[in-house]
Amino acid sequence: MADKQAANGKPFDSMDPLRQMRDTYLETWAKAMIDAVNTDAYAKATGTILDTYLSVSSPFRETVEKAMLQALQQLSMPSRADVLSLAERFTNVEMRLDDMDAKLDRIERAFTKAPIARPARKPARKGAE
Amino acid sequence: MADACNVVDPFAGMENKLMSFTKAVTTKIKIDQTPRQLIWALNKTKLYRYCPVLPEEKRHRTPLMLVFALMSRPSILDLRPGHSYAEWMLNHGYDLYLLDWGIPGPEDKNLKFDDYVLEYLTRAIRKLKAFTGVEEFSMLGWCIGAILATAYAALRPDDGLRNLILLTAPLDFSHKETTFAKWTDEKNFNVDKVLEAFGNMPGGMMDAGARMLKPVDNYLLNYMRLWDMLDNPEAVQSWQAMNTWVTDTIPLAGGAFRQLVVDLFRNDLLLKGEWFLRGERVDVSRIKANLLTIIAESDHITPPCMSKAIMDHVSSKDKELFLIRSGHIGLMAGSSGPKVTWPHMDHWLGPRSKANGSTT
Numbered sequence: 001m002a003d004k005q006a007a008n009g010k011p012f013d014s015m016d017p018l019r020q021m022r023d024t025y026l027e028t029w030a031k032a033m034i035d036a037v038n039t040d041a042y043a044k045a046t047g048t049i050l051d052t053y054l055s056v057s058s059p060f061r062e063t064v065e066k067a068m069l070q071a072l073q074q075l076s077m078p079s080r081a082d083v084l085s086l087a088e089r090f091t092n093v094e095m096r097l098d099d100m101d102a103k104l105d106r107i108e109r110a111f112t113k114a115p116i117a118r119p120a121r122k123p124a125r126k127g128a129e
Numbered sequence: 130m131a132d133a134c135n136v137v138d139p140f141a142g143m144e145n146k147l148m149s150f151t152k153a154v155t156t157k158i159k160i161d162q163t164p165r166q167l168i169w170a171l172n173k174t175k176l177y178r179y180c181p182v183l184p185e186e187k188r189h190r191t192p193l194m195l196v197f198a199l200m201s202r203p204s205i206l207d208l209r210p211g212h213s214y215a216e217w218m219l220n221h222g223y224d225l226y227l228l229d230w231g232i233p234g235p236e237d238k239n240l241k242f243d244d245y246v247l248e249y250l251t252r253a254i255r256k257l258k259a260f261t262g263v264e265e266f267s268m269l270g271w272c273i274g275a276i277l278a279t280a281y282a283a284l285r286p287d288d289g290l291r292n293l294i295l296l297t298a299p300l301d302f303s304h305k306e307t308t309f310a311k312w313t314d315e316k317n318f319n320v321d322k323v324l325e326a327f328g329n330m331p332g333g334m335m336d337a338g339a340r341m342l343k344p345v346d347n348y349l350l351n352y353m354r355l356w357d358m359l360d361n362p363e364a365v366q367s368w369q370a371m372n373t374w375v376t377d378t379i380p381l382a383g384g385a386f387r388q389l390v391v392d393l394f395r396n397d398l399l400l401k402g403e404w405f406l407r408g409e410r411v412d413v414s415r416i417k418a419n420l421l422t423i424i425a426e427s428d429h430i431t432p433p434c435m436s437k438a439i440m441d442h443v444s445s446k447d448k449e450l451f452l453i454r455s456g457h458i459g460l461m462a463g464s465s466g467p468k469v470t471w472p473h474m475d476h477w478l479g480p481r482s483k484a485n486g487s488t489t
Contacts, residue, residue, distance in 0.1 A: 019357075026345060026349070026350060026353070029345050030343065030344075030345035030350065033343075033344045033345045034342070034343055034344075034345075034429075037308060037341055037342065037344060038308045038311065039311075040311060043311040043312045043314065043317040043318075044316070044317050046312065047312075047316070047317030047318050047319075050318070050319075050323070051319055051322065054319075054322050054323065054326050057326070058326065061326065080235070083236075084235055084236040087234065088236050091171075091172045091236075094172060095171065095248070095252075098169075098171055098252055102252075102255055102256070105259040
């Protein structure tokens with residue numbers, strides 16, 4: 001036994017058999033769970049849980065949003081919707097700038113008379129020079 | 130007395146191991162370290178160029194643009210030095226560009242695939258061409274990024290896309306027996322109610338969904354594997370790098386999530402040829418770029434059946450389907466990345482990235 005272990009180059013570890021048992025058990029469990037989550041019953045159950053959570057939390061969320069909106073109005077500060085609309089407008093401005101940038105690129109190329117695509121490199125021939 | 134001193138305290142060993150374990154689980158390590166330069170940005174989207182490491186004459190002529198999924202960080206493509214796809218491709222002479230979609234904010238909740246494909250991706254490609262001065266380019270799309278790349282290739286087949294690489298591409302949604310198809314079925318999942326509550330689809334919810342596909346593996350075995358290899362610093366570092374990426378979740382824009390569920394998972398509009406983006410039909414039969422589709426055989430997120438059918442729909446004369454014994458992420462970030470996936474990609478893409486026409 002000891003010789004065999006020495007030949008394998010691994011010292012005997014009394015925990016190895018237990019570890020193997022553990023891995024076998026967990027592997028079986030893992031496969032069973034993969035099958036379990038792929039059932040219609042599981043899909044329906046998680047859907048119901050999520051739906052219930054959203055239904056229950058919705059009134060609280062709306063109340064908090066209304067209170068926040070009123071507080072911001074009292075403080076003369078922009079609301080979330082105001083900031084979001086501003087961000088959307090920034091993106092539109094960015095798009096216009098991007099189009100202008102692309103046009104400038106084209107104009108620059110036309111002025112410098114550079115071809116749109118770089119000419120293909122010819123493969124160097126041995127002894128060409 | 131001397132004997133008493135020689136007795137090993139088993140609890141001390143256990144305590145040390147527990148401390149190392151906690152440290153490994155709670156510490157985020159630095160990933161995404163390959164040097165790169167920002168060349169374009171629009172809203173949250175950024176286009177980076179990885180700094181080339183080879184002189185120009187040794188590099189491939191055709192630039193390669195990486196398009197990753199919308200709901201995860203692209204840092205998986207550049208995990209850590211010595212085990213980074215980006216670094217590997219640079220060392221093999223590719224002119225490499227990364228399209229990073231960024232993190233959508235509440236103001237982006239209405240962004241749809243229409244916007245991502247026809248505004249952001251199209252503009253990024255326009256900039257890529259202006260920056261490189263070449264008209265032809267290659268594109269690699271991974272997961273949802275593969276949907277975006279496919280839609281672009283179908284909508285703009287004459288726009289210079291020469292080579293298209295699709296990694297674990299969820300394109301065929303006709304298989305209603307897949308787990309995600311069951312979860313997102315309208316009997317079980319009210320997508321409008323979720324988006325009304327959150328605006329964008331929260332990253333944590335999508336991460337939990339992906340983990341629940343293999344609950345024991347992701348919530349238990351993953352940590353037990355770490356426990357077993359705590360005395361191997363290299364393996365621990367690798368685990369930490371992956372954990373850093375996995376736990377860095379980002380939301381998915383509400384409009385795009387709704388399309389993913391309703392148009393694709395429920396109605397399979399893409400391969401039916403009934404998917405319209407801004408009024409334009411996404412007809413995959415118009416795709417004529419050279420096509421390499423890479424599928425992971427053990428992929429639980431995008432089962433192989435979802436990726437195979439595209440091969441029969443495209444018009445590409447040069448196309449190849451490559452199967453790898455790996456998982457959805459493992460095929461690029463696991464040990465099969467540098468051993469199988471990356472070399473095969475290089476073997477396929479290299480000859481097709483030269484200046485003069487196709488090699489086929």
